Amino acid sequence: MKKITLSIFLMLGIIMSLPQDLPAEKQLTALQILEKVDDVINAPKDQDLKIKLILVDKNGKEKIREMSMLQKGSDKRMVKFLSPANQKGIAFLSLPNDIMYLYLPAFKKVRRIASHVKNTKFAGTDFTYEDMEAIRYLEKYNPELMKKENDSYILQLKPKKEVKTDYSKLVIWIRADNFYPFKIEYYNKNRTLYKIMLREKIEKVNGYWISKESEMEDLKAKHKTKMCIVNVKFDSGILEKQFSKRYLNR
Amino acid sequence: MKVKLFSIIVVYILLCLFSLPVNAQNDNSSDKGIKLGGYLQTDNRLCLKGDNEFSWQEYRLGLKAEAKPLEKARFYSEVWLRSWGFPNVQNISDLKDKNMVSTWNLDLREAYVDFYSFLSDNIDIRIGRQRIAWGTGDKFNPTDNLNPYDLEDIWDFGRHLGSDGFKISYYPGDFTFTVVYIPLFTPSVLPRGNWASALSQPMELPNGLTLGTLTDTIDLPQKNLKEGSTIGIRVSKNIFDFDFSLSYVHARDQLPLANKITFIPTEKHEEVDIKSQLIYPRMNIAGIDLAGAIGSIGIWAEAALFFPEKIKMITDLSSLGMGIHESVALDNKLYIKYVIGMDYTFKNGIYLNVQYLHGFIHERGAANLEDYFMFGLEWKLLDNKLKITPIAGGIEIKEFKDIKNNYAIIYSPMITYYPFDNAEITFGLRLIDGKDTTSFGRVKDYDELFFSLKYNF
Numbered sequence: 225m226k227k228i229t230l231s232i233f234l235m236l237g238i239i240m241s242l243p244q245d246l247p248a249e250k251q252l253t254a255l256q257i258l259e260k261v262d263d264v265i266n267a268p269k270d271q272d273l274k275i276k277l278i279l280v281d282k283n284g285k286e287k288i289r290e291m292s293m294l295q296k297g298s299d300k301r302m303v304k305f306l307s308p309a310n311q312k313g314i315a316f317l318s319l320p321n322d323i324m325y326l327y328l329p330a331f332k333k334v335r336r337i338a339s340h341v342k343n344t345k346f347a348g349t350d351f352t353y354e355d356m357e358a359i360r361y362l363e364k365y366n367p368e369l370m371k372k373e374n375d376s377y378i379l380q381l382k383p384k385k386e387v388k389t390d391y392s393k394l395v396i397w398i399r400a401d402n403f404y405p406f407k408i409e410y411y412n413k414n415r416t417l418y419k420i421m422l423r424e425k426i427e428k429v430n431g432y433w434i435s436k437e438s439e440m441e442d443l444k445a446k447h448k449t450k451m452c453i454v455n456v457k458f459d460s461g462i463l464e465k466q467f468s469k470r471y472l473n474r
Numbered sequence: 475m476k477v478k479l480f481s482i483i484v485v486y487i488l489l490c491l492f493s494l495p496v497n498a499q500n501d502n503s504s505d506k507g508i509k510l511g512g513y514l515q516t517d518n519r520l521c522l523k524g525d526n527e528f529s530w531q532e533y534r535l536g537l538k539a540e541a542k543p544l545e546k547a548r549f550y551s552e553v554w555l556r557s558w559g560f561p562n563v564q565n566i567s568d569l570k571d572k573n574m575v576s577t578w579n580l581d582l583r584e585a586y587v588d589f590y591s592f593l594s595d596n597i598d599i600r601i602g603r604q605r606i607a608w609g610t611g612d613k614f615n616p617t618d619n620l621n622p623y624d625l626e627d628i629w630d631f632g633r634h635l636g637s638d639g640f641k642i643s644y645y646p647g648d649f650t651f652t653v654v655y656i657p658l659f660t661p662s663v664l665p666r667g668n669w670a671s672a673l674s675q676p677m678e679l680p681n682g683l684t685l686g687t688l689t690d691t692i693d694l695p696q697k698n699l700k701e702g703s704t705i706g707i708r709v710s711k712n713i714f715d716f717d718f719s720l721s722y723v724h725a726r727d728q729l730p731l732a733n734k735i736t737f738i739p740t741e742k743h744e745e746v747d748i749k750s751q752l753i754y755p756r757m758n759i760a761g762i763d764l765a766g767a768i769g770s771i772g773i774w775a776e777a778a779l780f781f782p783e784k785i786k787m788i789t790d791l792s793s794l795g796m797g798i799h800e801s802v803a804l805d806n807k808l809y810i811k812y813v814i815g816m817d818y819t820f821k822n823g824i825y826l827n828v829q830y831l832h833g834f835i836h837e838r839g840a841a842n843l844e845d846y847f848m849f850g851l852e853w854k855l856l857d858n859k860l861k862i863t864p865i866a867g868g869i870e871i872k873e874f875k876d877i878k879n880n881y882a883i884i885y886s887p888m889i890t891y892y893p894f895d896n897a898e899i900t901f902g903l904r905l906i907d908g909k910d911t912t913s914f915g916r917v918k919d920y921d922e923l924f925f926s927l928k929y930n931f
Contacts (some may be wrong), residue, residue: 281857296745308895309511309930323715331632332607336765338772340819347857386656388770390821447857470598470645474548474590 254367257377260397260403262360266298268432270462274306274455277349282446287346289347290454299360300467311347317474318357322388327472334469343390350419350440350449354389365394375400399426404433418443479622512537513930518559522903522921529667529922530627531559536583546592565581584636597643603636604916606654608708608721609776610765614831614848616778616811617761619723620654620706623662623835628669635660636703651707659695659702661754662728672917673729673836676910677748680791685741686747692730693753702726703885708761723761727782727835733803736790746794755804756783769819778814779830782838807831809840815848816863825852834870834913844912845871861890863902872911882908882915896930 231311235404277289290306299320313329313402318456342354361367370377381394382422392415397407404426410419419442423435465471512535519530535555542548558577568574587604599626613632624884639656663889664670679685685876708721730752738747763776787803811833827850833843851865864887866891872880904922908915 309513310896310898311513321715325714332605336767336772338767338817339770340767340772340817344819344823345858445857465645468645470643470650474588 235441251372252377254379255362256371257369257379257398257403258362258365258381259365261398261405262298262362264403264433266358268295268362268458269297270459271295272457272460272462273453274316276454277451278450278452279349280450287347287348290327290457294462294466295358296462296467297358298360298462299358300464301356302410302467302471303356304452305347315355316346316356317467317469317472319441319467322357324357325469325472332473334472339388342388350442350445350447351451352390354391355440361396363388370395372400402426402433404435406435429456432458486509490497494721508539508541510537510539512861514926515926515928517924517926519922519924522923523919529920530924532627533557533559540619546590548588548590549586550560552583554583556581582636590890594644594719598643598645600641600643602640603638604641605634605636606641606706607634608706608719608761608763610717610719610763610774611776611831612774612815612829612848614813614829614846615776616813616833617719617723617726617759617763617776619728619757619759619761619778620656620704622660624730625665625673625835626663628665628672635663637901649654649909650708650710652706652710654706654708655703656704657699658697659704659726659754661692661694661730664729668920669917672733672913676916679746680737680796682744683737686742686745688748688750690732690750690803693751695726695754702892716764719761719763721759721761721763723757723759725757725759727757727838728754731755731785731803731838732787734788734790738793739887744843755785757781762846773815773819775812775814777810780838781812782806782809782810793877802863804838807840809838811837811843823854825854827852836913845874849873858900859892861892863888863890868914870908870914872909872912879909880911882906882912884914896904898928900924900926 245268271294272297273293275291275293279287279289281287286310289308289311292304292306294302301318302315303318304315305313307440308324314329315326315329317327319325319456322339324342326337327334336404337353343352346352346353346356361381364387365383368380368382370378370380377398377400379396379398383391383393390411390413393407393411393413395404397403401413404423406423406426408421409417410421412418419440421438421440423438425436427432427436434453434456435457438451439448440451441448456473476754515532515536517530517532517534519528521527533556537555538550538552540548540550552693556579558579560577562574563569565864580805582603584603584605586600588598588600593598606620607615607618608620608650609617610800615632617755618632618634621637624630624633624635627633636655637660638658639654642653644651644653667675670876677685677688699876701719704723705724706721706723706725708719709715710719711716731754732752734751738749739745740747758781760779760781761777762776765772765774767773781802783807784802784806785804787801789799789801792798795860811831812832813829815827815829817825817827826846829846829848831846834846837843846868849865850863850867850869853862853864855862866888867884867886870882870884883906885905886902888900890898890900892898902924904924906914906918907923908918
């Protein structure tokens with residue numbers, strides 16, 4: 225009898241120690257959740273996007289930028305500015321192992337981007353060069369499950385030791401039904417919240433989930449960048465070689 | 475004959491290539507029309523010394539046209555239409571010539587056609603007038619020796635003319651091989667006005683003589699492939715996260731070199747006129763460059779090994795009864811120019827760029843290469859609407875053992891304001907100090923204030 229009572233207490237103890245609202249039998253680990261996130265956001269073999277960026281300053285004044293973005297798998301991305309005129313032709317290439325290149329038409333040269341540039345603003349937007357990289361979160365961050373709400377998971381991501389980043393942590397809200405992240409908080413090295421990204425209009429296109437509108441807000445500068453997907457093509461057969469310096473100035 | 479043959483081959487290749495549309499009508503290229511763009515730029519400079527004259531007034535309309543008629547072909551051109559503020563009027567008849575009253579010029583900077591995946595999937599070619607920018611340095615590139623310098627504006631470092639030729643790029647695996655061929659020689663453009671004195675050594679006369687007039691003639695290379703052509707080969711690869719390139723260029727020096735000087739006595743006592751003859755020596759240049767990062771600091775380095783042909787100098791003093799002397803204007807001994815640089819962006823957004831350069835554009839021969847430290851510090855403020863460059867410039871040192879008498883300092887702070895998209899207004903100073911023994915020390919009297927406006931469309 226004593227053994228049975230002890231066992232019941234032990235089981236209760238284990239259940240009580242689990243995060244609230246999480247039924248023990250359906251619980252996914254933080255690693256499993258983040259793996260699913262990576263799989264969902266990088267599900268297409270390739271992506272061809274036309275994007276409109278709306279930069280909004282603290283007075284509500286807007287600036288418009290247009291760009292095209294190609295992505296292959298989860299680790300190669302090419303971004304080219306289509307407008308305004310003074311940024312047209314600027315191209316950015318992100319490759320695995322933190323290798324990034326920038327093509328500036330005025331100099332007729334492809335320049336390697338060192339990591340000190342990664343944390344600077346990308347062409348005046350609230351996205352940094354690091355934010356523009358194509359990534360799998362699991363490769364850069366150690367996840368920790370903070371909470372499970374009715375329809376979402378909240379993970380805290382801390383960068384792995386070997387990862388060079390200016391973020392001390394990310395807190396990421398993930399839809400429980402499709403594992404698509406819809407809110408990300410970015411904390412700087414001082415552990416202060418300084419940017420928030422919200423993803424809206426999360427829709428399924430050709431079988432893949434995508435957010436057609438997102439917004440990155442710099443809380444200190446009170447500046448926002450809205451990113452609207454104008455056109456999207458998935459699995460159009462983009463070639464591996466298109467993610468090379470050769471294609472940066474085409 | 476060879477030029478004719480070359481022209482025929484080029485025309486034939488072009489005809490073959492333009493026949494490609496037959497196969498390419500089904501391309502899904504969405505942007506087949508011509509895209510036009512460009513900018514208007516005004517540049518005004520005022521001397522701070524003397525009578526505060528304007529030293530520069532340029533109104534430039536840069537026009538760019540680009541077309542992608544096929545997925546595998548692209549056309550690009552850039553033309554500058556420029557008006558110079560200073561009338562070139564000397565007499566009444568000049569006033570009847572509008573070009574003398576309001577001087578202008580048209581400059582075809584680039585006009586080329588790209589053919590992608592030409593003959594092989596891994597080959598791209600570019601034919602026409604083009605800028606081929608080699609090297610990893612920031613505006614100072616010892617390995618960038620294919621296009622002639624355009625030194626018209628001495629402060630626009632790194633500007634080159636376009637060259638008429640072709641470039642073949644081959645991409646096997648992680649390597650990039652580039653071959654460039656430019657059939658005919660084009661000389662560099664020298665700085666306008668007094669700035670040319672920065673690039674020329676003062677003339678040394680025998681004791682007791684004074685200079686009357688100085689005239690010169692330039693012997694351009696013959697207009698044939700043997701004498702005038704430029705060849706460049708380059709191979710690039712990423713190794714250990716650094717981008718490396720090796721290059722070789724067979725070209726002519728981009729700036730002329732005097733190989734004969736004749737002294738002619740004038741009617742005045744102890745005064746001589748000097749006639750000089752200049753040529754463009756052949757050069758073989760081997761280059762190496764790299765770019766990457768150490769920690770979070772961006773670094774680059776570039777070195778060019780120059781193997782010049784030997785050029786004799788003939789000094790004809792026979793009119794003075796002192797005979798003809800022969801010396802060496804340029805020895806066929808190796809010399810190396812190099813640049814090492816780094817940049818870094820601090821957490822507060824301040825950007826720092828520092829370079830050390832050994833051997834400036836016009837310097838030749840190991841003994842004549844000087845040292846330059848270039849630096850720039852930028853800070854973007856007010857939501858990127860304002861860029862302040864409080865520290866920018868360079869230090870030239872001709873002789874480390876006697877720096878006090880062999881230095882020049884250039885200090886050029888500036889402020890750029892971006893009132894709205896596509897527009898920028900820049901206001902700044904260029905202050906120079908130094909000794910006459912140095913290149914920039916010779917132009918120390920030309921401090922200036924500058925104001926420029928640019929609008930892109």
